[in-house]
Structures are given as structure tokens and as C-alpha cells.
Amino acid sequence: MSTGEINRAAGASAPAAAGKPVLDVSGLTISVRGEDGARDVVRDLSFTLARGETLCIAGESGSGKSMTSLAIMGLLPQPAAYVSAGSILFGDLDLARLEEGRMRRIRGNRVAMIFQEPMTSLNPVLSIGRQLVEAIETHTALSRSQAREKAIEALRAVRISEAETRMKQFPHELSGGMRQRVMIAMALALDPDILIADEPTTALDVTVQGEVLELLRDLQRSRGTSIILITHDMGVVAEMADRVIVMRDGAMIENGRTEKIFKAPATEYTTALLAAVPRIGGGSGRQESRPPGSAEPVASVSDLQVRFDLRGGLLGRVQRRVHAVEGVSFSIRPNETLALVGESGCGKSTTAKALAGLIPYAGDIRVGGRDLAGLGKDERKAVRREVQMVFQDPFASLDPRMRVGDLVAEPLIIHKIATRRECRDRVAALFERVGLPADGMERYPHEFSGGQRQRICIARALALRPRLVIADESVSALDVSVQARVLELLRELQQDLGVAYLFISHDMAVVENISDRVAVMYLGQIVETGTRDQVFSNPAHPYTQRLIDAVPIPDPARRRARFSRMDGEIPSPTRAVGDEPQRVVLRDIGGGHLVAA
Amino acid sequence: MISYLGRRIIQSILILLGISLITFALLYLLPADPVRQIAGRSATPATVESIRRQLGLDQPFLVQYGRYLWSLLQGDLGRSYIQRSEVSQLIVARLPATLLLMLGAIVFELLIGLTMGIVAAVRRGTRTDQSLMVVSFIGVSAPQFVVGLLLLYVFAVKLGWFPIGGYGTFSHLVLPALTVAVMSSGWYARMMRSSMIDVLRQDYIRTARAKGLARATVLLRHALPNAILPIIAMIGIDIGILMGGIVVVESVFGWPGIGQLVWQAIQRVDIPIIMGVTLVSALAIVLGNLLADIIAPLIDPRIKLR
Structure with a gap:
């Protein structure tokens, strides 16, 4: 059979009638074989998807939402996982029972999928163009040059500038947001009936997240694609969904229109899930603002500078420098939480590592009044004790072969x-x-x-018994309900022990809930700092405003028509030797609220 | 790129100098006396002394090494003590045979090893996988002269498919090259298997499948180039291991290469030949590694030569 015939065959089987749902899942049960027999990870799940509709499947990790999406794609990790009962009707075809050869004609053609990790979802050794063209050629009878035209068109549709040049580039030359847009272009190039997006914005920076959501919404409007959006983020649900399915432990526990579920959730679990979502502006667990104490700072950093040299040339001389941290100054008092916020690559984690003594730095770091630079090995070790870290990924930061x-x-x-x-x-x-x-x-x-x-x-x-704990994105990898409890624990520990936190995060909603003071970092420098109330009620720097605007609001009634758009990619902190970045000058706009001029 | 090559070539020269110094020192410290080998058993002490002086072997170590290095820089590898001819001529005459054997061995080991590795990875956990891994384990652990004799017995003596020994046609090449390849193909099979399993778990493989690509396309176009990267670095190192095998195999099959040359030279303490062959082999290893490093960025655009 030629590719043209295949395409027609697959096209003919797609649902044509307007009233009929595009996808009809009924009684779907997915089992996973384990050491002690098969276990159901999804039980008796039924739902339909209408043409042009956005259905969100929400739930926490282990709820079975990703398994459901893989089952629809016929991509369950076999032979361990399999559909043990139920059907997935796409037109007249039952995708749960379709043999691989025919499934392949539907996959990527009529039903397409994008994934959570744009950094790893594209093949690093193939050019963007090749990966796009390949997807188009697989399902159409177009010539190579026609397929190329279509690929460029798809890149333009996802608002990638200079699409023709991008075709020649490789994934590592693009940022995370760009890669996710390439993934979307690849998925939508053939105008599928259904797009499954599995946590498409979770791994992206907040400002980029907004752009990608908006893009999905616009594309859906112009093409009438049905979207199944899998997410744990109720903010994203509120922004995007027409209907919501809430899953827990493999079962659907709630199903309804978005407004209804947010206004009057039918189950306790959904109520608790919604309550746990951190919100900007007097949300759930926000702590009282406290006056800044007058005690001696636990740690103070002044004019911190961290640069990484990139060597090259015949003699291996330094040719370029990454200016990771440029002249950062702050201090933290006992019993206080300072939040350091910014997006990936802004230097917030590097600052933390320098403070913990894990990387070389220039500048002045004092812990408990003592300058780290002038100390001997033993004294330094003693000071180290005062500063401890909690990292982002609790799965990777514990040695799997040691008892806890x-x-x-x-x-x-x-x-x-x-x-x-x-x-x-x-x-x-x-x-x-x-x-x-x-x-x-x-x-x-x-x-x-x-x-x-x-x-x-x-x-x-x-x-x-440290006096300062650095929490580097410590709650970002956790489910919201777990996140809320861990934040609560951190708060309690501070009250009991008087420990200070340097809380590093990209999530403005979480920061607003836990911090006393906030410092916003951009390109290695602090561009705005002040008390939490100063920064959140009167954000003065445009970058701070953008960060706050980008947070999805978990309220479908306050859905935004437009997200704030980036003016382009964030510039690179890598510069030629001798090309020093310009230092920003902080100006006090009242009450210690410092903003870059 | 040019500055990278320049730096690598300077490094290579330093490595070769180091190897020449170490080999020279080891041969100097050797209890066996080359002069006795040349002069024969019946020679008088006076004859022995005169030969020793003639060859400069009575000089202190540093002087001897200095002289060797000086002629080496002029492209002179010295004269053989026993064979009375230039070492460079001896090596040049036998090098093509060894290079051919090496090339044959690399082709065989990649064909066998990579295929076994890919098949085992795709069918991991099955009987096929297990049997392939047992075979590769036997390949890795079997001594080369045993493998050589076994292959000779089965395919040359019993079946008569290939000649017993000698040099000249493709059929002469098959058994010796296969013998050299057996051990390394076991390594390659295991490395390729784990590399491939790792790659098949990656997100971009799932993406490729989600596009609706055929299984073979996913495997060959998306997984293979990624999985083969660590193997390429391995080939560079492998040339050194091959050299060791070649010395044995050339003797077993009567293959007229530098392996045989050096084997005879070692028995007769013919120092110039040992030095010459060692340096040529070292050069081959250094060049092999350089080649592997130059090939890697052609496959993986993330690798930049700086």
C-alpha cells in the first residue's frame, strides 16, 4: 500500500459526523504486571472528547493520567503494561485493540502527542528540519521539498522566527520553550483530530509557560483540534480546560465543566486539591508579614561574583566567560525567609552553591559574622555546618544504596x-x-x-542544627498537596528552631506564600528586592511584573485572553573576555524597596 | 578546528616521546644482553666488548637514549642487530599486512559485536538476549591462540573452507581477522547492548514512535546514531588491544606482519626492532584515538572540538 492510500484509509476512518465525539473511551482498565501479579493502574475509566474541545485530565503523580494518554497513543510500555479491559473508540476503530501496523498510521497523523520534557524529547543528533520532515513524510505522499515547505509552515504557525534557518539547527541550539514549540509544530503539522499534551508546560519557565499555553489555545481555535491536556497544575486547568476529569489512584473521581468544578467541587479530594494550590494575592497558607528583625544577619553576601571560564584555541586560553553571578548582595537574618526568584539560567542556584561553599567565587560571603575567605580548613568546615542545603529532586539527592x-x-x-x-x-x-x-x-x-x-x-x-538552610527549588518537583504540607513543615521548623531560609524558586505563587523578603534575579544580577508585600503589591521592575503575570490563576472566571509576551529570548550570560556586562544600579523607591534603574 | 588539531598533534608527539623513553628504559634494564645474542656463544670477551662498543651499548643510559632520539628525529629508526638491515625498511615491508589484518578485524568485530548488541537490546530479557550474552562472554574470555587453533581446525582442516595459513587473498584474511575480532566483538556486544538499552529508554525514542515511525526506522535512524557514540570512542582505544592480539595471531597463522617481526626480535633481544615496532604501534593507537575524536562530532552535533 502506498503512503497515499494509507493516508486515505486512516482519514476515512476518522469520525466525520459533527455530533459524534472524536474519542469515546469506555470502561478503560490498564494493568501493569509486577513481581506480585498484575495491578490495575487505571480502573474503569470512561469519558468522551468532542471536536474542538479541551479536556483536562488532572491529578497527582500516580493517578494514572499519563498511562491513560499512552494507552490512547498505543504507546504503553509493553509488555509490562497493557489494556486489560474497555475500549478507546476513535471513529469506528478501537485503538485499544488495533494491531501495531494500523495503529502506526494513526499515531502522529490523526492522534498526536507532546510530552513534558522538551529538553529530552527531540533527538539530539538529528536537525529540527529532519525530525519535522520525517513526521510529515511518514504519513503523506508529499515529495521531500513539499514536506519541507509544510514543515516550515508548521514552524511559522508556532511563531518560531526565521523558520528556514531553524530547520538546519539542532535541538541543543534552541531554548526549552523553543523546543516545546518545535514539538507542537511536529504534532500539529498534519492537522490531527486529537492532540494529547502530557504536562506540556511543567518543565518550562513561567513566562514561557504562558506563551506555550496561549499558542495551544490559538492553534486549537484556528484548526478545531480536540486537546487532551494532562496536568497536575490546577492553574493550567483553569486557564485552558472546557471540561475537567479529576483522577486519583487510577480512578475518575470527578468529571464536569471547569467552572462547576472550581466553584463547587463534588468530592472532598478535589476541594483539598484546589485548596492546596498556592495563589498570588492572599491565597491559602500565606503567612503573616513580619517586621524585619534587628538581629545580626546569619549570612551576608556582598558583591558576589561567579564566572565560569570557557577555554579554547591552541594553548587552551580563556576565550569566553559565563557571567553566572554578577555583583549580588543580600543578607539574611535569623528566623527570616529570603526568596531568590528568577528563571532558569539567572544565576540563583549558582548563588546558593557559592554560599554553601560548593564552588569558587569572588566577593565577600560572611556566615555568622565570619568572612569565609580568611578561614583555615577546619574553621571553614565549622562554618559550613551553619549552612545546609535541600535540593530540588528528592529522588536523585538520596544515595539509593544507603539506609535513610x-x-x-x-x-x-x-x-x-x-x-x-x-x-x-x-x-x-x-x-x-x-x-x-x-x-x-x-x-x-x-x-x-x-x-x-x-x-x-x-x-x-x-x-x-544549621542557622541557614538553602532550599533550592525544594518543593518544585512535588505534587501540590504534598508541596503544601512540606511548605507547612518548613514554616513550623522556622518557628521552632529560628532557622533562616534562602528559598530559591521560579514559582511566584509559592514564593508569595512562604517568604518574608524577595530578591528577583535576572541574568546574574538582582533587579528588584524588598519585603514580600513591597514586591508583590508594587512590582516595579518589568521583569518582576512579567514573572507575576505569568503565573496561571486557578480560577476559570479570571481566565486571561492574552498572556504577557516575551520580547524575545533572554540574552546569554556568556560573553567574550573583556566584555563585562553592565552592572545594574539599584535605587530605593521607598522603605528599602530596591529596583534596578 | 585547526587549533584543536594543532594542540592534539603536539600532545601526540609528547605521548610518543614518553612511550619511547619508557620502552627504551625497560629494554635497558632487561637482564638479557643483546651483544651475547649477536656474538654467539663461542665469542671471546674481547669480541663481545668490541661489538658492545661498536653499537654504543657501553655508554650510559642517557647518552644511548639521546643518540636514539637524535636519529629518530632525523627519521632513522636504526639498524637491526641480527638482520643487518634498516628497521624502517623491515617495518615498511611488513606494515601493509598488519594494517590489512587490523582493518579486517575491526570490520568483523563491529559487524558481529554491534549486531549482537542491538539484537540483545531489542529483545532484552528474552532467551535470545541471554544466549547472545553468554556467547559474548565466551568470546571475551577465550584465549586468542585457542580461538585461532579452534577456527583453524574447524574451518580449514575439517571443512576446508579457508586456507590453513599464508597471505595473499581475501580467504587468507578471514580466519586470522576473525580470531583477532572474537574478543573485542564480545566487548562491543556488551557495550552496544547497554548503550542501546539506555537510548531506547530516552524520551526522544518515545517521540519518534509517537510520530508513527516504523520500528526499524526508530531503531536505525533515531536510536543507533545515539547508541554508537560511546562505541566510537572505544574503537580508538581498541586499536591498542588489537595490537596485542595481532602478535599472537600472526604467529599462529603465519601472517607476515610486524607482529611476527617483533615476536622474533623479542626472542633475540633485537632492541632497534622492538623500539621501532613499539613506536609504530603507539603511533597507530594515537592516530586511532584522534580519528575517533574527529568522527564523534560528525555524528553528534553537540560535541564541539575546541
């Missing part, structure tokens, strides 16, 4: 603070403090959930 009790005890042993015997008691106390079962000490990290693991990381950071 030993992981928490390790800092005590490294710093020779306690004997093994004393350690046990201290670790048991820490476990209790962060809300973990004491019998968990003997178990291994993989036996814990993401939230529990982050609690283990927090216990480990607290083991040395």
Missing part, C-alpha cells in the same frame, strides 16, 4: 559531632520532627514517596 537513617546521620559523623549511638537518638528525634515514622530509619530511599523523601532531605539538612 544512615543518610540523615552521615553529616553528624562527617563533622564528628556524635558517636554512632548518640546518632541513633538524634536521627530518631529528627525523624519525628519532620513527620516520618521512626521505624523508617532502617529502610531504603526507594521505599518512600516523593514528599517523604523531601522530608528525609530536610531532616538531613537539619541534623547539624
Whole structure:
């Protein structure tokens, strides 16, 4: 059969009647074979998708939402996972029972999918153009040059500038947002009936997230594509969905119009899920604003500068420099939370690493009044104890081959603070403090959930009784309900122990809930800093305004017609040697609220 | 690119100098006396001394090494003690045979190893996978002279498909090249398997399948170029391992290459030949690695030569 015939065959089977749903899923059950027999990860799921509709499948990790989308695509990780009951009707075809050869003609052609991780979803060794053209050629009888034309058209449709030049570029030459737009172009190039988007904006920076959502919405309007949007983010649901399905533990627990579900959720779980969503502007768990204390700062950083040299040439001389952090100054007092916000590449994590003594830096860092630079090895180690870190990914930051009790005890042993015997008691106390079962000490990290693991990381950071804890995107990888509980724990620990936090995040809603003071970083420099109320009620720098505007609002009644658009890509912090970036000058606009002029 | 090549060539020269120094020192410290080999058993002490002086072997180590290096810089690898001819001529005469054997071995080991690795990765966890891995394990652990003799016995003696030994036609090449290739193909099969399994788990493979591409296209166009990257670096290193095998295999099959030359030279403590062959082999390894590093960015655009 030629590709043309294949296309017609697949086209003919697509639902034609306007009233009929594009997709009709009924009684879908997906099972996964495990060591102790098969287990259902999705149970008896039924829903329909109308033409031009956006259906959100919302739920937390493990709810079965991604499995559902893979089942529709016929991409379940076989042989472990399989559809054990039910049907997925696409027109007259049951996608759950379709043999691979015929499924392949539908996949990418009539039903397309985009994924969460744009950084890894494109093949690094093939050019953008080749990957796009390949998708078009697979399903049409177009010639190479016609397919190329169509690919360029698709790139233009997703608002990629200089589309023809981009065709020759490779994925690593594009930013995350651009890559996700390429993925969307690839998915929509053949005008599919259904687009499945699995957490399409979760891995993107907030300002880029807005753009991608808007793009999806616009494309859907002009083409009438039906979208299944899989997300954990109720803000995204409110912005996008016509209808919502809420899933939990593999079952649908709620199904209805978006406005209805947000206004009057029928189940307790949905109510709790909505309540846990951090909101800007007097949301749920926002803490009282506290007057700045007058105590000596726990840590102060002044004129911090971190640069990475890029070498090249015959003699390996420094040719270019990454100006990761340029002249950053701040101080943190006991019992205070300073939030450092900005998007990927702005230098916030680098600042944290310098403060924790993990990378070389220039400038002045004082911890407990002592300058780190002038200290000997032992003294420096003692100062190190005062500053501990909790990282973003609780799955990657715990050694999988160590018992969690030993992981928490390790800092005590490294710093020779306690004997093994004393350690046990201290670790048991820490476990209790962060809300973990004491019998968990003997178990291994993989036996814990993401939230529990982050609690283990927090216990480990607290083991040395530090005065400052650096939380680097520590709640970003967690489900909202878990996130809310971990934030609550951090708050409690601060009240009890008086520990200070440097809270690094890209999520303005979370920052608004937890911080006392906020510093906004852009291209290695702080462009705005002040108390939380100053920054959030009167954001003065355009970049701060954009960050705040970009946060999706979990209220369908306040849906935005347009997201604030970027003026282009953020410039690169990599510069030629001798080409120093211009330092911004901070100006006080009242009450210690500093803004770059 | 040019400055990268320049730097790499300077590095290569330094490496070769280091190798020449170490090899020279090892041969100097050797308890076997080359002069005794040349003079024969019945020679008088006076004859022995005069030969020693003639060859300059009575000089201190640094002087000897300095002299060797000086002639080396002029392109002179010295004269063989026993064969009475220029080392460079001996090597040039035998190098083509060795290079041919090496090329044959690389082709075989890649064909066998990569195919086994890909098949095992695609069918991982199945019987096929398990048996392929057992075969590769046997390949890695079997001594080369045993493999050589076994192949000779089965395919030359019993079946008569290939000649027993000698040099000249393609059929002469098959068994020796296969013998050299067996060990490395075991390594390649295992490396390719794990590399391929890793790549098949990547998100971009899922994307490729989501486009509706055929299984073979996904495997060959999307997975293979990514999976083969670590293997390419391995080929550069592999040339060194091949050299070791070639010395044995050339003796077993009577293949007239530099392996045989150096084997005889070692037995007779013919230092100039040992030095010459060592340096030529080292050069081959250095060039192989350089080549591998130059090929890598042609496959992976993320790699930049700086």
C-alpha cells in the first residue's frame, strides 16, 4: 500500500459526523504486571472528547493520567503494561485493540502527542528540519521539498522566527520553550483530530509557560483540534480546560465543566486539591508579614561574583566567560525567609552553591559574622555546618544504596559531632520532627514517596542544627498537596528552631506564600528586592511584573485572553573576555524597596 | 578546528616521546644482553666488548637514549642487530599486512559485536538476549591462540573452507581477522547492548514512535546514531588491544606482519626492532584515538572540538 492510500484509509476512518465525539473511551482498565501479579493502574475509566474541545485530565503523580494518554497513543510500555479491559473508540476503530501496523498510521497523523520534557524529547543528533520532515513524510505522499515547505509552515504557525534557518539547527541550539514549540509544530503539522499534551508546560519557565499555553489555545481555535491536556497544575486547568476529569489512584473521581468544578467541587479530594494550590494575592497558607528583625544577619553576601571560564584555541586560553553571578548582595537574618526568584539560567542556584561553599567565587560571603575567605580548613568546615542545603529532586539527592537513617546521620559523623549511638537518638528525634515514622530509619530511599523523601532531605539538612538552610527549588518537583504540607513543615521548623531560609524558586505563587523578603534575579544580577508585600503589591521592575503575570490563576472566571509576551529570548550570560556586562544600579523607591534603574 | 588539531598533534608527539623513553628504559634494564645474542656463544670477551662498543651499548643510559632520539628525529629508526638491515625498511615491508589484518578485524568485530548488541537490546530479557550474552562472554574470555587453533581446525582442516595459513587473498584474511575480532566483538556486544538499552529508554525514542515511525526506522535512524557514540570512542582505544592480539595471531597463522617481526626480535633481544615496532604501534593507537575524536562530532552535533 502506498503512503497515499494509507493516508486515505486512516482519514476515512476518522469520525466525520459533527455530533459524534472524536474519542469515546469506555470502561478503560490498564494493568501493569509486577513481581506480585498484575495491578490495575487505571480502573474503569470512561469519558468522551468532542471536536474542538479541551479536556483536562488532572491529578497527582500516580493517578494514572499519563498511562491513560499512552494507552490512547498505543504507546504503553509493553509488555509490562497493557489494556486489560474497555475500549478507546476513535471513529469506528478501537485503538485499544488495533494491531501495531494500523495503529502506526494513526499515531502522529490523526492522534498526536507532546510530552513534558522538551529538553529530552527531540533527538539530539538529528536537525529540527529532519525530525519535522520525517513526521510529515511518514504519513503523506508529499515529495521531500513539499514536506519541507509544510514543515516550515508548521514552524511559522508556532511563531518560531526565521523558520528556514531553524530547520538546519539542532535541538541543543534552541531554548526549552523553543523546543516545546518545535514539538507542537511536529504534532500539529498534519492537522490531527486529537492532540494529547502530557504536562506540556511543567518543565518550562513561567513566562514561557504562558506563551506555550496561549499558542495551544490559538492553534486549537484556528484548526478545531480536540486537546487532551494532562496536568497536575490546577492553574493550567483553569486557564485552558472546557471540561475537567479529576483522577486519583487510577480512578475518575470527578468529571464536569471547569467552572462547576472550581466553584463547587463534588468530592472532598478535589476541594483539598484546589485548596492546596498556592495563589498570588492572599491565597491559602500565606503567612503573616513580619517586621524585619534587628538581629545580626546569619549570612551576608556582598558583591558576589561567579564566572565560569570557557577555554579554547591552541594553548587552551580563556576565550569566553559565563557571567553566572554578577555583583549580588543580600543578607539574611535569623528566623527570616529570603526568596531568590528568577528563571532558569539567572544565576540563583549558582548563588546558593557559592554560599554553601560548593564552588569558587569572588566577593565577600560572611556566615555568622565570619568572612569565609580568611578561614583555615577546619574553621571553614565549622562554618559550613551553619549552612545546609535541600535540593530540588528528592529522588536523585538520596544515595539509593544507603539506609535513610544512615543518610540523615552521615553529616553528624562527617563533622564528628556524635558517636554512632548518640546518632541513633538524634536521627530518631529528627525523624519525628519532620513527620516520618521512626521505624523508617532502617529502610531504603526507594521505599518512600516523593514528599517523604523531601522530608528525609530536610531532616538531613537539619541534623547539624544549621542557622541557614538553602532550599533550592525544594518543593518544585512535588505534587501540590504534598508541596503544601512540606511548605507547612518548613514554616513550623522556622518557628521552632529560628532557622533562616534562602528559598530559591521560579514559582511566584509559592514564593508569595512562604517568604518574608524577595530578591528577583535576572541574568546574574538582582533587579528588584524588598519585603514580600513591597514586591508583590508594587512590582516595579518589568521583569518582576512579567514573572507575576505569568503565573496561571486557578480560577476559570479570571481566565486571561492574552498572556504577557516575551520580547524575545533572554540574552546569554556568556560573553567574550573583556566584555563585562553592565552592572545594574539599584535605587530605593521607598522603605528599602530596591529596583534596578 | 585547526587549533584543536594543532594542540592534539603536539600532545601526540609528547605521548610518543614518553612511550619511547619508557620502552627504551625497560629494554635497558632487561637482564638479557643483546651483544651475547649477536656474538654467539663461542665469542671471546674481547669480541663481545668490541661489538658492545661498536653499537654504543657501553655508554650510559642517557647518552644511548639521546643518540636514539637524535636519529629518530632525523627519521632513522636504526639498524637491526641480527638482520643487518634498516628497521624502517623491515617495518615498511611488513606494515601493509598488519594494517590489512587490523582493518579486517575491526570490520568483523563491529559487524558481529554491534549486531549482537542491538539484537540483545531489542529483545532484552528474552532467551535470545541471554544466549547472545553468554556467547559474548565466551568470546571475551577465550584465549586468542585457542580461538585461532579452534577456527583453524574447524574451518580449514575439517571443512576446508579457508586456507590453513599464508597471505595473499581475501580467504587468507578471514580466519586470522576473525580470531583477532572474537574478543573485542564480545566487548562491543556488551557495550552496544547497554548503550542501546539506555537510548531506547530516552524520551526522544518515545517521540519518534509517537510520530508513527516504523520500528526499524526508530531503531536505525533515531536510536543507533545515539547508541554508537560511546562505541566510537572505544574503537580508538581498541586499536591498542588489537595490537596485542595481532602478535599472537600472526604467529599462529603465519601472517607476515610486524607482529611476527617483533615476536622474533623479542626472542633475540633485537632492541632497534622492538623500539621501532613499539613506536609504530603507539603511533597507530594515537592516530586511532584522534580519528575517533574527529568522527564523534560528525555524528553528534553537540560535541564541539575546541
